[in-house]
Amino acid sequence: MTGIAASYYDGRTPLRQPAELLAIGDEIVARGPFGERRARRAEVEISEAMGRSPRIVRFADGALLEVADLEEFARWLKVAGFAESPVVRLQKRWSWALGSLLGTVLLIAAIYFWGLPALTKVLAPRIPAAVVQSLSQQTLTFLDQKVLTPSNLSAARRAELTAYADRILQAGAEHPGYRLHFRSSAMGPNAFALPSGDVVIFDQLVELAGNDDEVAGVVAHELGHVAYRHGMRQLIQSSVVSFVVGVYLGDVSSIAASLGALALESRYSRDFEREADAYAARTMLAAGRGTEPLAAMLERMEKAHNAKGRAGSAWDGLASHPDTAERIARLRAMR
Structure with missing residues (x-):
């Protein structure tokens, strides 16, 4: 058959030589100033x-x-009897390309919305407790240095709230180990829990609460x-690869800031x-306090957020909690 003009490279030097491909x-035969190269069809690779x-x-x-x-x-390929792969042929059809x-x-979306949550549910309990504790401690240290300030509540008031929350929680369901911390912040009424069980309550939330039961309800929610997990x-x-690499390489400090932002934003x-609401409801009901304290606290936080306007700080306590009104209604239906 008739040959086709090509450029030949020997694979060892950058020298380009004219050639005829047949x-x-x-x-498959290549001829040129370099001589002649022959190979069986099955031994050559033709790019797409x-x-x-x-x-x-x-x-x-x-x-x-x-x-x-x-x-x-x-x-030349057609005359020589070479057939393009099915993938190449399909790529030339826009309907198949669009379908692919x-x-x-859809596959990526399915992995993100169903696959990853299922995977994290399996992985989270298997993270060593020492890693969870270290990560949480570094996160709290980071937040104390960058975002939070010491609590303005008196030592007596902090002790009183801690003791009261302990009584409520001990009367309820079995709880994971926890430590209650108090901080102040310009973010407004808020609370968050780190994976280790460290629960941080902002002074602004205590000041907003109508009574100590409402604060205890928030603590129970965070423990949920x-x-x-x-x-x-x-x-x-949110960061599967970086988390795994960080844990196994011992570089947990690199994701402390990420966990800090996640905790404060509370974008669950x-x-x-x-x-978490159901967990708190069971606890409060078992303690004889009912679900109204948590419902009322959520309502107060929502009103405080609305008073600032929806364009307010992204750190507001309920700015990112889904369907707060629906949650309040559900809690009140449980009492």
């Missing part, structure tokens, strides 16, 4: 079409032929996040919030 029987990029015919030892005339090369793109998007599951889901999913 298909003779079951062999990539836009206007030259096509490559590669020999097993690294030598290659580069063909710039794409249309002529396509005809849509399928890829700890009990179900919501913080760790959320962190894993709707399911996570429902689980």
Whole structure:
């Protein structure tokens, strides 16, 4: 058959040499100033079409032929009896390309919304306790240095709230170990829990509360996040690769800031919030306090947030909690 013009590279030097590419029987033949190269068809690799990029015919030892005339090369391949792969043929059909793109998007979405949550539910309990404790401690230290300030509540008031919360929680369901901390911040009424069980209550939330039962209800809610490992599951889901690398390389400090932002923003999913609310409701009901204290506290926090306007700080206590009104209604239905 008629040959086609190509450029030959021996794979050892950058020297470009003119060549003629032919298909003779079951062999691919390259002829030029370098002599003649022969190889069986099955022993050469022909690159796929990539836009206007030259096509490559590669020999097993690294030598290659580069063909710039794409249309002529396509005809040469057809005459020589080479068939393009099904993938290449499908790529040329926009309907298949669009379908593949849509399928890829759907697959990624399915992994993110269902696969990753399922994976994190399995992984979170397997994170060593020492790692969780170290990460949480570094996170609290980071927040104390960058965001939070010491509590303005008196030592007696902090002790009183801690003792009261302990009585409520001990009367309720079995709880994970926890430590109550008090801090002040310009973020407004808020509270968050770290995976280790360290629960931080802002002075502004204490001041907003109508009574100590409302503060205890918030503590019980935050312990629900700890009990179900919501913080760790959320962190894993948002940064699976960096988390795994950080844990196994011992570089937990690099993600302390990320966990700090996650804790303060409290951007838990709707399911996570429902689980934590249900946990708090069981605790408060078992302690004989009912669910109204937590419902009332959520209502106060929502009103405080609304008073600042929806364009207010992204750190407001309920700015990112889903469907607060729905949560309040659900809690009140449990009492």
